[in-house]
Amino acid sequence: MIDTLDDVDLEPVVAEQPDPLLFATVSGAHLYGFPSRDSDVDLRGVHLLPTAELVGLREPEETRSRMWDRDGVEMDLVTHDLRKFVRLMLRRNGYVLEQLLSPLVVHTTEAHRELAGLAPGVLTRHHAHHYRGFAVTQWRLFKKTGELKPLLYTFRVLLTGVHLMRSGELQAHLPTLVQEVEAxxxxxxxxxxxxxxxxxxADVDHARVESDVERLHAALDEAQALSVLRDAPAAYDALHDFVVRVRLTGAEGLGARQG
Incomplete structure (x- = not known):
């Protein structure tokens, strides 16, 4: 169990990775603003495979996933190779953008900051579909289990979607969202x-909660219809050039690193 992220030394996890990382951030409940002392630590990031691993016959390890216990804390680490991560960015995937833009930074590089600077160029009104679909999945889980966690996820993703459609900014922190959207x-x-x-x-009035969830779905629909976000990503070429440049320069192309 942990009280805060400050109680966990995450830098050794970065140092143990077999390939250089563009970044590693904390996602999950800590990012969303509702961790418990039993919450695991969700680390997400991007690794850079050597070019040789992409041009041979063997399938490259584009995604690495590991769960383990470290000093009594459950760790969940997922990293994608740069090319796969950027392709996910271009597929209206709000989840990877939240990882990229997470303020809970464990490891960063100049390449990370450059990639984050390109993120606004992939945001579209169609990201509403991502948050709508996620909300539906979590709501079904809440109705099945009655647990508080999926209910909070339902509210979080709906509020994130509404806020994104209205402001063009990605905000994943639920306590912040309730101050900015009619939660x-x-x-x-x-x-x-x-x-x-x-x-x-969840100790809640289920009928009231269902009504509120339906209202937020309607708010998301309306916000999407009125959104000034573009219909398609505008940063494809810039992202392509970025991936090629970083790949060809290897670890040196990541720039100065910070723990």
Whole structure:
């Protein structure tokens, strides 16, 4: 169990990786603003495969995933090779953009900062589909289990989607979102309850919650219809050039690193 991320030394995890990392950030409940002491640490990032591994006969290890216990803390690490990550960015995938732009930075490079600077060029009104679909999945899980965690995820992704459609900015932190979007007044109480127990039941009026979720779906639909975000990514060429340049220069192309 951990009280805060400051209690966990994450830099050795970065140092253990077999290939250089453009970045490593914390995602999951810590990023979303409702971790509990039982929450695992979700590390996400981008690794850079050597060019030789992409041009031979063997399938490259484009995605690496590992879960393990480190000093009593459950760690969940997922990294994608740069090319795969950028392709995901171009597929209206809000999840990878949240990882890229996470303020909870464990490891960064100049290449990370450059890639983050290109992120606005992939945002489109169609990212609403990502958040709508995620909300539907989490709502179904809540109805099946009655647990607080999927309910909070439902509210979080709907509010993120509404905020993105209206402002063009990606915000994943639920306590911040409730200050900026018309969230139900009881959401902060749910966040506080989640801090006490990771897999506790949601003590809520289910009919009221369902009505609020339906209202947020309608708000997302309206925000998407009125959004000034573009219909297609505008940064394809810039991202292509970025991937080629970083790949050809290898680790040196990542620029100065920071732990």
């Amino acid at each position: 139900p007044a009881y959401v902060p109480d749910l966040v506080a309850a989640k801090a006490e127990q990771e897999h506790g039941a």
